[in-house]
Amino acid sequence: MGLTYIPVARAGELEPGERKAVDLNGRALVLTRMDDGYVAFSRYCPHESADLMNGPIVAGKVRCDNHGYCFDLGTGDCVLPKGGDPLTVLPVEERGEEVCVRIEW
Numbered sequence: 083m084g085l086t087y088i089p090v091a092r093a094g095e096l097e098p099g100e101r102k103a104v105d106l107n108g109r110a111l112v113l114t115r116m117d118d119g120y121v122a123f124s125r126y127c128p129h130e131s132a133d134l135m136n137g138p139i140v141a142g143k144v145r146c147d148n149h150g151y152c153f154d155l156g157t158g159d160c161v162l163p164k165g166g167d168p169l170t171v172l173p174v175e176e177r178g179e180e181v182c183v184r185i186e187w
């Protein structure tokens with residue numbers, strides 16, 4: 083198994099609650115800083131591809147404004163309705179002066 087870290091922001095660039103659109107080799111992601119760290123998730127909803135850039139995040143879940151689906155930002159699971167297609171969530175680590183998405187392959 084390989085491991086790659088891809089820088090997506092500078093450390094301190096985002097305040098808690100802020101978001102940044104990230105293009106990761108053609109894949110659109112949203113990077114956000116939570117109270118307990120960073121998370122990166124697919125920018126487009128797995129239901130019908132609505133843009134999640136401004137979807138409200140409450141208690142570790144992002145809600146799609148299009149039809150109201152909610153996704154756990156820890157696991158990507160669709161929690162409302164249960165069993166919907168999951169959201170892609172990628173691990174993010176602060177490494178020195180950079181915030182990096184961790185890709186395992």
Ligand code: FES
Nearest residue numbers: 127129130146149
């Ligand atoms: S497009 Fe997101 S819930 Fe339907």
